[in-house]
Structures are given as structure tokens and as C-alpha cells.
Amino acid sequence: MTDELLTLVGADLHEDVARCAAAAGYRIVPGSPTECRREWLRAGAIAVDGHAIDELTGLAPPRRAGIVMVTAGEPSAETWRAAMNLGAEYAVALPAEESTLVGLLTDFRAPATNPAAAIAVIGGHGGAGVTTLAAAVALAGADLGPRVLLLDVDDLGAGIDLALGIEGRAGLRWQDLTVAAGAMRASALHDALPHVDDRLSVLAPRPDSHHPIAVEPVVAALDAARAEGDTVVVDLPRAGGPVTDAVLDTVDLVVVVTTATVPGAASTRQVVTRVRRHGVWAELAVRGPAPSGLRAAQVAATVGLPLLAAYRSDPGLPGRMDAGRLRITPRSPLGRAARAVHRAADRATRVAA
Template sequence: MTDELLALVGPDLREDVARCAAAAGYRIRTAPAADCRRDWLRAGVVIVDVEAIGVLAGLGPPGRDGVIAVTDHEPAEEIRRSAMNLGADQMITLPADEARLVGVLTGFRSPSRGTAGALALIGGHGGAGATTLAAAVAAVASESSRVLVLDVDEYGAGIDLALGIEGRSGLRWQDLTLEGGAVRASSLHRALPQVNDHLSVLCPQRDNARRIGVDAVTATMDAARVDGDLVVVDLPRTFEAITNAILDSVDLVVLVTTASLPGVAASRRVAARIAERAVTAEVAVRGPAPSGLRAVEVADAIGLPLITAYRADPALPSRMESGRLRAAPRSPLGRAARTIRGRIGTADRPAA
């Protein structure tokens, strides 16, 4: 449990909540209820008021532990039900029950399993190698964690192809139907194509023109993270609703580019669009460098920190033609994948 408290409350209750949070030893963070997706799962505790409950009831974030509802008046029964659906099993009246709120907050400080991380990779230009690197990161992560890979690039070759499982049976995005925006991660894993017991892949169905739904993507991501899965997303370079929703949900975006002048020029535009979503982003640079550009120079020109640099493997395409990608620990791709994987925390839940 982190020491950060997310307060989704109006000005009338903000001082009361801040006082109680400080007494219980929390750092307080505020956000509008309509735009709290990234912080909803990350915060140790979330406090919501009646207005926020109404907003969240329409958005349908995943239920979670550590949610407390506060009010300065007796709420309607409908609000109580909505609060319970969010995971709030207590409704505390302020300022009358400040001592009770401090006690509840203190109780939440005991250690508990947190939600897992989420990472997105996006190419700065065509042929940058984002799908290959995403597949390598997922394969490396599955050595120690359960991993769900989401391929939302409807016009790409498919990360299932990179992982060598394109012919395996299982649900694709167009097969996924959600009731009430909810999905259970454990059931989903069993229904998806799998690389192994720890690595499942959800990708578009080839030759199916039906678009992937934004709600399906966000509900799947939320359910997987709550269940302790590391989520790896292969993003398209089209900044449509799905891409923006994912950027608002992940912990880190890795922009993949080659060390070339055209690659830098295209990647700068993609980086600018990522910056609009206020998400942490870093760049992975794949060599060789025909113009002699160093990886740090590429990163500086794009305007993002350098997370890793690695050489291209000339033999990789032929190996992938004959079988699935393998990111050997000492290979350039394997080292890059392990560096990226190391930046994303997971829940204390090993792969079973």
C-alpha cells in the first residue's frame, strides 16, 4: 500500500480530508473525478464524495480496495449503492467523524498486494521495431510474472505473429463482449491464445473490419492490473480514442525509433502527441546509425529521456520466420527488453 491518497472531493470537504490524511501519514493528491483513471489504481487510498461517486458511476472504473466515501449530509440510497460498486463499504460523515476517518486510513497502511504495472510501446515511425520489442518485453516479463499483451494496432501484422502463436485458438478483440463494462482477468486468460502458462495475448482478428471498442480495452486493462498481471500494450501511431485512453492508463510509454535522421524527424511528432497526455515517456533507440548519430543525441533531439539503446540483429527476421521470437539474456534485444521490464513494478505475485 502506497502512502499516497487520492482525494476526489469538492472544496467543501477538501480541508477536512486533507487534515485527516495528514494525521494518518498520507501524501494527498487531488484530481477531477472525470479524469482520474491513471491515479485510481495507483493510489494507496481513494476518498470520494457524493458528486465524485455520481461521476464515477457513469465511468465504471474497476472496483478496488481502499475506497472511502465521505459526505457532509445523509446521501440517497442510490449513492450508497454506487459507492459500494466502487469498492467503498464505508460512508463517513465529515467533520463529525474525523477521528473515525483517521482510524480507517491508518488501518489501510498495513501491507497489502498492490496492482501491477502497465507499459505501452509505440513506434516513432514505420519499421521502428516497436512490436518486436513489445513481444520481447512480454516474453522476458513472463519469466517472473503473469503477463497480458494487448495488441490494439488494427492495421499491423500482429504481435501474435511475432510471438509465433498466430494459429492458436482463442478469443480476439472482436470476439470479446462485455456486460456492464466488466471482465474477469482469470477467465480471460483461459480464453485467449497463450504463449505459455504466464503469457496471454489479445489481438485483433484478421480480416474482421469491426473496430476495437475503447470500453473493452480499458476494462480489460483495469481487470488485468487489479488481478496482478503486468500489461504490455502494442500501440498504433494513430492517436485515436483507444490510443489516448491507453496513454491515460499506463505507467510508462516507450517510444521506439531507429538512429536515423528520418526516424528522429518522425519520432519528434509522435513524442509531441504523447506529451499531450501527460504520461511518463522514454525512448528506445535501435541501431545501427547510418548518420553516426549516438543514442543520447537521438533522445535529445526527440526530447525524451533515453531508456535503452540496442543493435539490430540481422539474423532475427529469419529466426522469427521459423519460430517465435526469443530474447536471449545476452542478446541486444534481450538486454533492452530486460532494461524496460525493470522499470515497471508488479504486484508481489510470481508467475504460478
């Protein structure tokens, strides 16, 4: 956890909370209940007032420790129950109980396990190779950590389960989920999904369904996995929409994939502009070859993102995928790019911390 205090309080309580945070050694991170998903699990502690609790109740973020309700008076029984449902165990009246709040915040700084990284992969243009890289990142994550949840939220794509050779395996798809945010447990979700192996589970659209993927189950799956320390990899569609916006508001790192071409770079600039509106850290992966000799560093400079990885296409990969499923080795170009993504995600989460 970090030494940051996410404050979801009104102006009437802000100065009191800030004074207590400074005394306990925290840095204040002001937030909005409707736009705090990324910070909700990353912050060392959270201070919420009654108005914020009312808003959060409708949004149902995952329960967590380190939440304290701050009030200017006695909270109602209904507000107190809603706060406890979020994970709050304490209510502090300010300014009378400032010393109590300082003590609680100090106790919350005990070491705890950080949530694992959440990574989104999005194309700068059509045919950039997003699904292949996202699948490779998930496979590499399963080699590097205990458990990975791979989410394919592109309901117009071929399906990342097809790339992994598990499209015929039993398990839930997006259209089977009706669970609301905050009501899902990652361990149960993993058991219900198609698996590549015991470390990697995949949630993809049902190809024969005409129902679009809904925002609520996507947010629920992301929140549940992050809360239990799973690495999450999301294959995002290039077109915007509510699902894409919700993912970009939650993940720690966005990997924008492009090719080393002038039209590809021009299209990618537009995608990068949209991604940046969400305040999420983004880096660029450039897939070769470069027919005109355009260098990956030049592409990165053109689109305005740090260069994460430059890797060449494997001409034999499509045939191998048609014959079975995607397999990568750590030393292959795709394998090195996938591991570079995980290193970038580690950097992004450390910066957030």
C-alpha cells in the first residue's frame, strides 16, 4: 500500500482531514466518488464523508480495508450500514476527534500486499496485432506470477480465446454474466471460465451472441481480480465506448500497438489523444517490419508516447496459431515484447505507489 490518503470529502471537512493526514505522514489525493476506481485499491487509506458514501453505494467498488468515515456530526444508521458494506470499520467526528483520526491513519500504514497490475492493450489502427500481443502478455504473466485474468472486450473481434486455442472449452462468456459491480469474487470467476492452464483464465464474448458486452460485468471482473491480487490483461477495441472508457479509468498501464508505417502513426496519434483524456500512463509497442525504413523511435516521437518495445513479426505465427494455439518463448521477439510490457506495468504501479 502507499502513503497516500484518498479523500472523498466535501469542502467543509477537507481542511480537518488534510491536517490529520499530514500529522500521520500521508499525502492527500483528492478524488471524486464517480472517478476513483484506479485510486480505490492503490491508496494506503481512504477518508469518505456521508455524501460520498451515498454515491459509492450505487457504484459498489470492491470492499477493502483502510476506510474511515469522517463526519461533522452523528451519521445515520443507513449511512453507517452503507459505509460498513464498503469496508469501513470506524466513524470519526471532526474536528473533535482529530487525534483519533491521526491514530487510525497511522495504524493503516501497516504493510499490506499491493494489488497486481492491470494492463490494457489497444490498437492504434486496424491490423496492428493487438490480440496477438495481449494474448502473449497474458501468457507471459502466467509464467511470471500466480494468476492472470485475460479479458477480451472487443465483441466485434474474432475472439482472443480463438488465438489461444480454447474457443471450444466450457465456461462462461461475457453474455452469461449479469453480476453487478462489487458482487463478484475472482476465485469463483476463475473456476467458471475457460482456462489455458491453472494460472490463466479467459473471459471473452460469445461469438453467436448479438448482445453487446455490458459495462457492469466488465467493471465487476476488473475490480474483483485486482482486489485479489491477480494480474489483469484487457484486449480493448480501438473504437471508444462506455466499456473502453471504464477500462481506461481503471487500469494502470495502456499499451498502444502500431506498425512502423506513416499511416499507422497518423492513426495512432488520434487513439493516443483519446487515451490521454483518462489520465492513465500509456506506452507504445511498434511491430515491424518497416517497409519505408521508419524507425520505432521516430514512430514514438510522432505519436508522443514512450517507446516500450519494438519487435518484428513472426511470419510463421499465423500458421502455427491456425494449427493449435499461440505459444511464445521468452527469447522470441513476441516473448521479449510481452515481458517488456510487464516491466512497464511494474514501473507504472511503482509510480502510482
